[in-house]
Amino acid sequence: MDPKEIIAKLQLLTGQFAEELQKQSTEQAIRDLQAAFLSKKGKIGELQKSLGQLSPDQRKDVGQAFNTAKQAITQSVADAIDGLVKRAEDVYLSEYFDVTLPGRAGAKGSMHPISIVMYDIVDVFTSMGFDVAQGPEVETDEFNFAKLNFPDDHPARDMQDTLFVEEGKILLRTHMSPVQIRSMMARPLPIQIVAPGAVFRRDDDPTHSPMFFQIEGLLVDKGVHFGHLKGVLNTFIHQIFGADVQMRVRPSFFPFTEPSVEVDIQCIYCKGEGCRLCSQTGWIEILGAGMVDPNVLEGVGIDSEIYSGFAFGLGVDRVAMLKYEGISSIKLFYENDPRFLERFRR
Ligand code: DAH
Numbered sequence: 082m083d084p085k086e087i088i089a090k091l092q093l094l095t096g097q098f099a100e101e102l103q104k105q106s107t108e109q110a111i112r113d114l115q116a117a118f119l120s121k122k123g124k125i126g127e128l129q130k131s132l133g134q135l136s137p138d139q140r141k142d143v144g145q146a147f148n149t150a151k152q153a154i155t156q157s158v159a160d161a162i163d164g165l166v167k168r169a170e171d172v173y174l175s176e177y178f179d180v181t182l183p184g185r186a187g188a189k190g191s192m193h194p195i196s197i198v199m200y201d202i203v204d205v206f207t208s209m210g211f212d213v214a215q216g217p218e219v220e221t222d223e224f225n226f227a228k229l230n231f232p233d234d235h236p237a238r239d240m241q242d243t244l245f246v247e248e249g250k251i252l253l254r255t256h257m258s259p260v261q262i263r264s265m266m267a268r269p270l271p272i273q274i275v276a277p278g279a280v281f282r283r284d285d286d287p288t289h290s291p292m293f294f295q296i297e298g299l300l301v302d303k304g305v306h307f308g309h310l311k312g313v314l315n316t317f318i319h320q321i322f323g324a325d326v327q328m329r330v331r332p333s334f335f336p337f338t339e340p341s342v343e344v345d346i347q348c349i350y351c352k353g354e355g356c357r358l359c360s361q362t363g364w365i366e367i368l369g370a371g372m373v374d375p376n377v378l379e380g381v382g383i384d385s386e387i388y389s390g391f392a393f394g395l396g397v398d399r400v401a402m403l404k405y406e407g408i409s410s411i412k413l414f415y416e417n418d419p420r421f422l423e424r425f426r427r
Contacts, residue, residue, distance in 0.1 A: 253281035257297035271302035294397035301390030338371025368395035
């Protein structure tokens with residue numbers, strides 16, 4: 082045979098191999114087919130023996146053609162076996178798993194009850210024209226106490242209540258009232274803000290958490306009087322607890338307001354009849370308020386002869402516990418047990 086004839090035969094055998102390979106359905110059959118062509122006694126193996134009759138020059142070229150053909154066959158064998166494995170996996174998966182079944186949905190998150198109530202309350206005030214103001218959680222004694230007219234020896238400054246970062250100077254704010262001071266110093270008059278946020282105290286029992294939430298309100302303008310304060314609080318109470326819920330105002334004391342009051346709502350469980358929740362009084366305290374003390378206004382450079390204002394502060398946790406019945410401890414709000422939080426999804 083001359084070189085051309087050998088190469089033509091080689092091409093024929095390669096084509097034949099490819100055709101046969103298509104028909105094989107097991108790894109063993111593929112390996113047998115490979116041996117039938119490539120082994121010494123195989124079809125291509127036998128053909129390769131005819132190289133012996135060629136001159137060294139011719140042998141080099143034709144030998145090259147054999148190497149290329151054998152490499153191609155080896156590669157196609159590997160690909161065919163890979164394909165078989167892949168198909169076997171697909172069959173396995175479709176037998177053991179129903180790929181048409183819907184997936185299992187992950188648990189959906191929801192808003193925290195404190196956030197829900199906080200947004201609801203803030204909405205009521207923004208709809209009355211209040212702007213939302215903010216301040217830092219780490220405060221100075223100056224803003225948290227001094228500028229709010231707390232005397233130097235006021236018990237609220239005591240280590241019992243206040244968490245100090247630097248004793249007597251830097252602290253975690255114990256209430257949202259410092260945002261009143263910050264707002265009066267930073268904003269032009271008139272001022273009408275609400276400030277929602279976290280506050281901190283050294284308290285830790287079923288009804289007290291060392292961190293809880295308050296909303297502070299402040300309105301300063303010419304001619305602001307106690308009637309305005311009552312009107313705003315009445316609207317808030319009706320929007321949050323219901324139009325039929327009565328409120329009452331009792332005299333109280335806060336260093337930064339004069340006069341100061343505490344505001345109660347008619348017990349929303351017994352409607353004023355007297356029950357365990359309201360300690361048989363028919364009323365539940367929900368916030369502190371009053372007319373901004375002239376000392377506080379003067380302290381931030383506002384002329385108290387021209388301007389007056391009212392302020393109020395309420396506990397968000399308190400409102401949340403009243404709105405959602407049967408919460409035994411304020412702590413539940415801060416443990417973040419998903420079984421508890423689940424209840425408030427909406
Ligand atoms: N800052 C007071 C507290 O945390 C709450 C408060 C009472 C705020 C009366 C006020 C107010 O603005 O007028 O106990």
